[in-house]
Amino acid sequence: MAATLAALASMLLLPAPLRAQDEETVSYAVKKGDTLYGLARLYLTSDGAALRVQRLNRIAEPRRLPVGKQLRIPRELLRYTPVELRVAGFSGQVDIAGRVPAVGAVLNERQIVTTGRGGFVSFRAANGGEVALPSNTRAQLLRARRYLLGDLLDVDFAVLGGRGEAKAPKLRSGERFRLRTPTTVTAVRGTEFRVAYDEAGERSLAEVIEGTVAVAAGEKEIPTPAGFGVTSTAEGAGQLETLLPPPVMIDPGAVQTGQMLGFAIEPDSKAKGFRIQLARDAGFLEVVGEQVTGNRSVTFPPLDNGRYFVRARTIAASDLEGFSEAYSFRRKRLGVTAEVEQSPLADGYLFKWLAETAEGDEGETFYAFQLWREGQDGSPLVDETGLRETGLVLTALEPGVYVWRVAAIQAVEEGLLKVWGPDQRLAVSE
Template sequence: MRNTRNALIRLVFTIFLTIGVAGVPSHVHARTADDVVTYRMEAGDTLNAINSRYLASTNAVADVARLNRISNPRRIPVGTVLRLPRRLLAWRSADLVVRSFSGPVNIDGSVPQIGAPLAEGAIIQTGRNGFIAFQSADGATVALPSNSHARLERARIYRLRDLRDVEFRILGGRGTINAPVLRDEERFRTSTPVAVTAVRGTQYRVGFDANTSMGVTEVIEGTVSVGGSTADEGAEGVESEGQLTEAGFGVAASAAGVTAPEALLPPAEIESPGAIQTGEVVSFAVTLPAGALATRTQIARDAGFLEVIAEQIGSAQATDFEGIEDGRYFVRSRGISNSGIEGLSETFSFRRKRLGAEAVVEPSPLADGFRFAWLPQGEGITHFAFQLWREGEADRPLYDEIALPGSATVITGLEPGSYLWRVAAIQSDAEEGLLQVWGPEQSLTVSPE
């Protein structure tokens, strides 16, 4: 009877184990393997010693013994490879710090501070024309453009071999990432609600549209692995097997899975990108690449675009930026495909130097006179030129004056008829030499008395 009861207990226990193991999806095992790091036992090692050196919990020994099926923690052969769960490892902060920001940006509802570390769980939001970039000591960078929403899930350096483990989650908008070169068992990942992008020394971009629940990954350098994710916001989810995506290609992801890679669009063409920008607004003529629905054009203070100060997204060829102060900047533009994947771009430097004159014509106190007046636009010592000619006779100006004194000139004795006139602002520039910017042609009609 006792043997029968013991056999029954063993049968029930066997069925329980079988159901338990069979009920776990295969992709969970794949994710579990990624959530551990390995340690090879050396002479004199014990689990208690490993716990004190590398683990964060006094109760971790039992978990490690159970995971590695160790029956006697005091007698582990030298050379045995242990699996240590990342959640049990002792760690210090990987110290992603605020490198730069501009415009409306907040971290956990507060204005950022340059050089301040970003804590795990921190929520970052950028508004319209708001930009922020983070950088770690090893040179890794994460930059968020306008209208983006992200959370730092993890930023750790484990005590065990100083292994790095970073995950940045894009909840809406986009992020551009320059990842460090990683050692074995280090992680640097960027996730969205529908995908996880894992890298090893790569430059790439990740985006997520909360309205369509579509995510994209675009690879500029290196190779990334993009896998679907079932993670809920704020939870550690299950990552499916990743699809390798190489430089020059991008993929889109949704709850249905990850698409096949598509080639990134060529750079959008910018007409005369290096021309000095003297107008009231900074303006570029941008041509959409074939297959693009729109372009994203950005201006930054640095060639790496970590200090972006403005961007425009649209399908119009004229891309205008207001409020750009004098200085040297960089511009780039890339096409956006139907799938939302953004293409390649070229970077150009340009100079912004506001220069111009606001001019008007008004009656003069003299009976037959007209007063042409102007005001300088921009900074610096400005001189002015003035031209006036009969309509249709631009090659024979009636007045062609350079370096006029004051801010106005009076002309008398004009015969009845139609005239055109304009004013130029002139400055001596250390870099460009003599700068001369003509304002728009304006018309004047002199009526018979």
């Protein structure tokens, strides 16, 4: 209960442009020996800022501040050092301030980030905060600061279109970590959450994965706990909606050996669609593929050999996205092409094949070969394994129809990986 209360957040309607919340203040308890001029030299941006603080707090004697008095100081008047939000990973079409990003590059205040179809970018701060922007999103970093007064963190992201996902660090009183849209602002403490903004419908969505947020639009406020989402417009917030559970993926941990990568999801009558992501890391900061689809099966372009992660979320009719579960899988490109032709030997046939592997794969490949009469696949006439050669000659095959196949075999961490090529038919005449 205490953790939930500590994570309590606010999601407030913005009646005007994104400047509406900029005048919020922080509190400072006056200590013995403090003067307004001394505080200004240490923490404020200018002498004019000190005068504004004096008027706001109705200070009659700037050199004699009562110990314990709570001063309200607008954030915009505070001196600060920039907080470095660095690119943790990106893929596909991503543009930051008109340029292609680089891992480790710092995102500066006011810069706009755009992801195209299949694009993805994530940012990480030194304090552990994370922001991820999936495909077809436009966002702007409004503020990334650490105020000298109290060493307070203040991060503010605007999602102007598309989606944003955040994992907020554990914050102290007065610190903020926010994602906002043109109609809402979401501030949390130690919470994982997502926001989205539909520009065409002028509609915002919030999805709470951990913690609790309060969604307020107009005069109505809705506390939104983990596992729920809510949509809102300029007219107000809607009703709480339970986020859908993770979709059931079919054998997501299978080794992906084909040229293209393929994943399938069991039918779900509640699903409008699915968001499926591939990443190099379990935290999905280095996403290498993403698709939003109404189909239950999806394919991705080739990836290098290695260990990856996949997750899927169900999209409800309201467009709210549900929970996901990450699975680890191995990518190991391995296949085989084969053909048969008459051999120079009398009544002989030459079966030959070639392994299909990833470029630069130096693993040793072995082969297996099977041949049986059509309709008798449980009783192979030839069953060879551990072959190093890329061909085999068979002679004295009796007339009839035969079925044969070849497998490529390589050693992986889990053991031997065997990938069979397609069954092929051979008709032997009199």
